[in-house]
Amino acid sequence: MIELKDLSLVYPNGHQGLKDVNVKIEDGEFVVIVGLSGAGKSTFIRSINRLVTPTEGELHVDGDNILNYKGRGLRKLRTKIGMIFQSYNLVKRNNVIKNVLAGRLGHTGTVRSVFNLFSKDDKALAYESLKRVNIDDKLYNRADELSGGQQQRVSIARVLTQKPKYILADEPVASLDPPTSHQVMKYLRKINKEDGITTIVNLHFIDMAMEYADRIIGMRAGEVVFDGPVSEVTEETFEEIYGRSIREDDLRGGVEEDVEQNV
């Protein structure tokens, strides 16, 4: 369970990233955060694994206030929170399996990992993760030989290999075309349902948020301006969140595609 209590964050340059945020996310939920760029979606997500540190309030993960974590404690927290990035953040020169195994780093000793000595279980787990996102045939391809959608799937496999309790996804489809975007979202949704991993996704696109979320949190200027189940969300809600009328580029659109039918 993740709980944000009166959470605020002011960046060193004075920019207010978060402002008195109170949110409680139950285990197994699939939450989508929407808002314009600069609304604080990214800060929200990055606070949870402490890539940024809020300046006020409390942030509880599994009952513990994580704001005073550092060093080993912080790394331990991060091992149970997987993260997916807009630009995939793979090591482009490394092959797919090595990128996926990097998800085990937090569970592996420094010396073992520097010499690339992962256990058989870790290797099997990495292979299994690749199979789950249907990219196991690219095992020994270099990451930069893959398309954007394939790279994002590899990064999902990396997160799966980490065996996290939570998954954070920061604009995971912003660099992808509409069909690939749906494919990636479907994998995230499927993993959320099958493994019960709590998933928090930042999205800009209204239609995608409506299609995949259980619950939508709307942010504007660092504040939570909407929080409720998808069933309560209407077009007016989005106009309220965005502070303007809905435009064409707020929608991803794109065709429906079967998850299994890919590559």
Added chain:
Amino acid sequence: MSNKMSKPTIYDDSYAPLLSPWRVKAKITAIFLVIIIFLMFSSWRTGVDLNELIWGFTNMTQITDKLFPINMAILGPAMNTLFETIHMAIIASTFSTLIVIPVSLLAANNITTNWFVYNTTRLIMNVLRTIPDVVLAVIFVGLFGIGVFGGIVALFIFSLGILAKLISETVESADMQPVEAMRASGANTIQAIAYGVVPQVLPQFTSFSLYVFEINIRASVVIGLVGAGGIGSLLMDQFSFNNYGAVMTIIFVIFAVVIVIEYISGKIREAII
């Protein structure tokens, strides 16, 4: 022309398009004059007549008179000391390649966020790079005595300065996004560097190491002149005894080995990148 002029009139020269405006011409002439004046001053100061300079290039036959016929008897000792030179270069390159790993990480601003450590490392490396190889050799031979050890230490310091600059720049240009991903998954700093940075810089690292080996081969010849062992020391001995035939033989050997090693190293570097 100048921007200060409010409005060009038809009487204004600048209105007509000039092939090269007078200001550019004046600038080029000024630069040219400075070059010439400085040249004349330098040649006067170093006691070199410009005629003599031009004549010197055309009258190279004196060299051949003194340096030929070459002395083949020196070839045996030349080959032995040549191997010593190569060994010095190999050892020095190996150690500088190892030590440069932590040094270049300390001198890369995307890894070392501590302002003081970063700038101190950079400053030390910048100062090291200004010291010529021969001067380093003179100091370390003075410290450790005549022989290869002082030479190896000198080469090590010399190549460390060059490598640290090249490799820290490569590290600074690395994509830091994978490192962020690894930090987010709970990896520690060493793991994030080993998995996120090392694979990105490894090809350049190997290439630069070979490049520094090439430089060290030449440098190890040169530092031998000041008593650091190897073929350079043999060359200096023959030079001070005025055995010019032997000098020429040794220079041919050096020439051949430098060409061969640069060729091989160049081929390997091409294959890596």
Added chain:
Amino acid sequence: MSQPLPPKKPRSTKQIVRNFAICIAIIALYVWTFASINIDFGRVIERLSSNFDRVIPQLFSPNWDRAPEVIEMMIETIFIAYVGSLAAAIIAVPLGFLAAFNMTNSRFLATFGKWILSGVRAFPEIILAILFVVAVGPTPFAGILAIAIGSTGMLGKLYAEVLESIDMNVVEAMQANGANKIQIMFHGIIPQVIPEFLSYAIYRFEIDVRASTILGYVGAGGIGTMIFFAQSGRNWSDMGMILLVIIIVVTVIDYASTYIRKRIV
């Protein structure tokens, strides 16, 4: 094991043999090196302990009385580097044209030119200085010749690379206009390459200042002469002064050269 392991990475026999051969070669190289290098560590330590106090403190307390003389010699060094690199900057132009394939339109000539240039580059400057000291006697002139010849190799190669990268459309357009070879050269080619040529020449001057600091060691003039005498007299505080002046002058020239080159290109 509940889950299957990933399949092994497919490797061809050729790759395995190649990697194995590389490993063996590297191991052999190191065995050869460390087996035959002759370091008497006992003597090294003995020397170090007896020399340390004589060398290191002296080195860090430079002899300021010698400063005027050292600066004087450093100026001579800069002059040697200057005349040498200027001569090289000029001699390298025809050689650069010869070695640039798109200028001669002959594979043979270009390859031949490149061979000459890399041949010249294989000589360290101080070795050339030895040759010229033998030829013209121990004067700064020998140093200038060494710098000039040594720099020609590198500048010629860099010039050739610049020439090979120019926009040949301009040249073609001029040919179509009926311009002759000389006209094309001065109006089509030279204007395109002048900034880069200049920048490389200044860069080479920067290298030459470093290189000429040591030429005096073999009698070819400049501050190297003082290095030689400081070494033979074991005068380490003089050496400290020389070192200080070299570090300052080389740093200043590096910065100035970088600044000028940034403005040119």
